[in-house]
Amino acid sequence: MAKTKVLLVGESWVSSATHYKGFDQFGSVTFHLGAEPWSRP
DSSP: OOOOOOOOOOOEEEEEEEEEETTEEEEEEEEEEOOOOOOOO
16 A cells, blocks of 8 residues: 655644633633644554
8 A cells, every 4th residue: 555645734723811810810821732643543
């Protein structure tokens, strides 16, 4: 069987959030990767 090369583009994103507790506020930024390695059975 011939090998096939696959290019996966666009499976990452950044989330930004502001959390409020009383009069205080806290910002957070997280980076996410949605791609996972493919495995063949």
